[in-house]
Amino acid sequence: MSRITYVNGRYSRHRDAVVHVEDRGYQFADGVYEVCEIARGYIIDMTRHLDRLARSLSELQIAWPVDRDALVAILREVARRNRVSDGMVYIQVTRGVARRDHVFPSATTRPSLVVTARSSDPQAARAKAGEGVAVLTVPESRWDRVDIKTVGLLPNVLARQKAKETGAAEAWFVDADGIVKEGAATNAWIVTADGTLVTRPADFGILRGITRATVMDIAAGQGLKVEERGFTVEEAKHAREAFITAATTLVMPVVRIDETSVANGHPGSVSLALRDAFFETAEKTPI
Numbered sequence: 001m002s003r004i005t006y007v008n009g010r011y012s013r014h015r016d017a018v019v020h021v022e023d024r025g026y027q028f029a030d031g032v033y034e035v036c037e038i039a040r041g042y043i044i045d046m047t048r049h050l051d052r053l054a055r056s057l058s059e060l061q062i063a064w065p066v067d068r069d070a071l072v073a074i075l076r077e078v079a080r081r082n083r084v085s086d087g088m089v090y091i092q093v094t095r096g097v098a099r100r101d102h103v104f105p106s107a108t109t110r111p112s113l114v115v116t117a118r119s120s121d122p123q124a125a126r127a128k129a130g131e132g133v134a135v136l137t138v139p140e141s142r143w144d145r146v147d148i149k150t151v152g153l154l155p156n157v158l159a160r161q162k163a164k165e166t167g168a169a170e171a172w173f174v175d176a177d178g179i180v181k182e183g184a185a186t187n188a189w190i191v192t193a194d195g196t197l198v199t200r201p202a203d204f205g206i207l208r209g210i211t212r213a214t215v216m217d218i219a220a221g222q223g224l225k226v227e228e229r230g231f232t233v234e235e236a237k238h239a240r241e242a243f244i245t246a247a248t249t250l251v252m253p254v255v256r257i258d259e260t261s262v263a264n265g266h267p268g269s270v271s272l273a274l275r276d277a278f279f280e281t282a283e284k285t286p287i
Contacts, residue, residue, distance in 0.1 A: 004081040006115040020097040023112055029152035031094030032056035037247045041085045042284035048210045059148045062095050065113035078115045079287045087119040132255030132267040133169035137233050140173045147204045156184040179230035182206040183244050191241035191270045201228040211245040218274050218281045241268030251275035
């Protein structure tokens with residue numbers, strides 16, 4: 001079956017889907033995106049993802065390409081046409097197509113919308129969580145407004161590639177004070193000796209992760225304490241557990257930071273319990 005992609009009002013074969021050469025997403029990274037998990041035939045936490053999309057669009061003064069209800073219908077249709085029961089759906093909105101100029105184009109320029117979906121193997125993801133992953137720490141090199149989920153991800157790409165070259169699955173950005181900010185595509189967490197979950201406050205210094213928010217809901221339901229504060233790389237290396245969260249990874253245990261094993265080098269019980277509870281806690285919108 002051919003993959004199907006939605007581009008500006010048309011569903012077409014993925015290999016035939018195109019955007020204009022002067023789309024501002026291509027020219028200036030002038031756009032935003034969201035990624036929603038699809039699990040067991042449901043789009044996960046869609047309300048929170050679309051709320052964050054609305055904020056990102058507002059921060060960049062980009063209009064909605066279609067109204068919100070229409071976008072929901074498009075997401076469900078793209079997932080159905082691609083027969084995705086487990087995987088992800090990707091949304092990208094740019095300021096649109098206009099003659100190349102740094103200033104905003106005319107207000108009549110229509111934003112561009114691209115939606116894709118693809119399947120993934122939940123058994124492979126569970127097996128990966130059972131082993132845990134390694135992360136590499138790198139100096140912060142991004143712009144200050146990482147709270148906006150823009151398509152300008154070159155520093156993230158370079159950090160992820162560096163991590164891959166060292167055998168790690170993710171890179172953690174570290175600020176000038178030695179405090180972990182977040183991953184290239186994830187939020188960063190540790191579990192202290194007394195079982196407290198620690199993650200950096202979601203202010204303008206990190207992205208307000210949707211999976212991060214759902215994990216906080218799970219923690220509240222399990223009676224776990226969550227502390228929003230910064231933590232150093234050294235504290236993370238000596239923590240009881242560490243893990244990352246994102247729609248594409250859910251809760252993924254971290255068993256090595258740089259060259260140091262976390263605890264006994266195996267996934268911890270807290271992070272695995274959070275992962276096991278995720279589906280039942282998260283919002284589920286049927287495809």
